[in-house]
Structures are given as structure tokens and as C-alpha cells.
Amino acid sequence: MSLFYTTCRYVELGGNFIDTADVYSMGNSEQIVGEWLGKVERDEMVIATKARFDPGREGKGLYCFFSHHSVPITCRRLKKFVVRNR
Numbered sequence: 001m002s003l004f005y006t007t008c009r010y011v012e013l014g015g016n017f018i019d020t021a022d023v024y025s026m027g028n029s030e031q032i033v034g035e036w037l038g039k040v041e042r043d044e045m046v047i048a049t050k051a052r053f054d055p056g057r058e059g060k061g062l063y064c065f066f067s068h069h070s071v072p073i074t075c076r077r078l079k080k081f082v083v084r085n086r
Contacts (some may be wrong), residue, residue: 007036011045021050022074030077038079049074 007018020029030049037045 003032004036004039008040011040016044017046017048019048020078022070022077023050027073027077030074034077034079047078047080049078 018033020033022030024030033047037047
């Protein structure tokens with residue numbers, strides 16, 4: 001059973017929340033979710049992702065430059081251009 005089939009079935013059964021992160025499989029998770037989103041109606045979907053701590057700062061905090069750098073990359077992977085901070 002393919003990931004796309006399983007995820008489509010999840011939505012058919014009423015699911016609308018997908019969680020991913022740039023560190024899951026080194027960004028591949030976001031890319032797979034983005035490919036799937038390109039094949040389905042996405043208006044009702046909620047996609048959650050996370051920014052990671054900068055490894056160059058030894059995981060001591062998330063600083064502005066790093067988050068501004070990672071958000072556009074995540075948007076490209078997810079094929080999503082609107083970010084809502086809630």
C-alpha cells in the first residue's frame with residue numbers, strides 16, 4: 001500500500017492534519033508531503049511543520065536568521081507559499 005493511498009484514505013475518513021518537519025528524513029518528509037498536496041484538494045488541510053535549532057550554535061536556541069532561512073526552503077518543499085503563525 002503506497003503512502004499516497006494511505007494518506008488519501010486518511011483524508012477520506014475525515015483527517016485533515018499532517019505533521020512534518022525539516023529534520024524528518026533530512027527534508028524528504030516535507031518534500032513527500034508537498035508532492036502529495038499537489039495531487040489533492042488542500043483547502044481544508046492543516047499542515048504543521050517545525051523549524052529546528054541551528055546545529056552551528058550547538059542547539060542553544062532558534063535565532064532569527066536561521067528561521068528566516070529555513071522557512072522559504074520549507075515552503076518550497078511543501079509547495080506552499082502562505083505561512084500562518086498560530
